[in-house]
Amino acid sequence: MFSTLTIHQAAIVFGAVVSFTALVHGLPADASNGYISDRSAVVAESHSLNPRIDIPPALAGFPSGPLNEFLRLISTLPEGAAALDAVGLILTPLQQGLADAVGIDTTRDDLAQNAACADVTVVFARGTTEPGNVGLVTGPPFYDALKEQLGSKSLAFQGVEYPATFAGFNKNGTDGVPSMTGFINQALTDCPDTKLVMSGYSQGALVLRSTANSLPADTMAKVNSVVTFGDPGNPDAITGAEGKTLIICHENDAVCKGGFITVDHLTYADNATTAAQFVVQKAGA
Structure with missing residues (x-):
């Protein structure tokens, strides 16, 4: 974060x-x-x-x-x-x-627990110091908004397992690349018909970007949509995600401009519905 x-x-x-x-x-x-x-x-x-x-x-x-x-x-x-x-x-x-x-659940493990294939599968990376594997201020609201927007369609939501330390932020989130890569490959292999979504908040957005940089082009081509919140890499394009990316950055969020944390960096729950609507539209759900 x-x-x-x-x-x-x-x-x-x-x-x-x-x-x-x-x-x-x-x-x-x-x-x-x-x-x-x-x-x-x-x-x-x-x-x-x-x-x-x-x-x-x-x-x-x-x-x-x-x-x-x-x-x-x-x-x-x-x-x-x-x-x-x-x-x-x-x-x-x-x-x-x-x-x-x-009563907020900071951990989502649908892929880790080999849950049934879903219509939409999200692999989400939390921000620095956030608890669980989907965090507190963005991951859970995004999950709730997706459940609401998908209606009768099914959702699998998996948090990336990585330390999310301050040191990791300075390494562009590369600590999370193995986990995000593994869950993406698992989803595409086990559930080839699912609409796969890559998402991340703050350092989690850096995890996503570093993962996209390392994945083969044909793997990124199978990703249905990409959503980042409070993205330190803004406004740079995400490798292999042209035409299917939503980068949400608040005007006064200094992290999105290479600066320090502001209160605006902590309010992306306000954008959860917008992000969910984008995912649903891209998935055709």
Whole structure:
């Protein structure tokens, strides 16, 4: 979900994730207190920050106590890769806790579990630090929208298995290429009549792009549609996906322009129906 960040920017990132999830999914304000990670697993010691008075409006709905606690933790982390790794250790369980609280499934394993062939099959790569294999802020809403738009048609949805670390973002998502490639080949071999969709959010879009670059042209020709959200590779074309690609990038999403995370990068649930309609139209379903 995130590109390389400074300590201060990382603080804003995790706060935005929590605030956005709480606001969109209706998590009670005091419920988030239960998701503060054990600090001893991240840093040996920390010190108090003065209460923040400059919380951006986008974070105003998040309880100030937990927000200050997380900011205090992040302020004590070392600079560089270790700091970003520690941010990930906080963000992933936090998001999974939020998902559990509101009944969001962050894992979809239809291909891994050899489910029956479906009319439409989606292989989806989540963003950096997101939990499960389809994440929290984009994958689940996209799944729900597809189920609604497909009506009586069947859907298989498979998340890409990869670490989704900050380091992986800087490698253009190549950590996810083996898994995405394997699931694509499985779907095309086991279910040749399915309409296959490649999709990814944030770093997951980089996974998709790197996979498309490595797949044979005849394999990409069998992919029915391609959808990316918050795509760091925007506006470059995706190899082998000409005429069947939808790249969704918000105007103020800096990640789509090679920059840092903004709140606009966390709101692609708003575009889930548009993406699902594109998939259904391409599939002729």
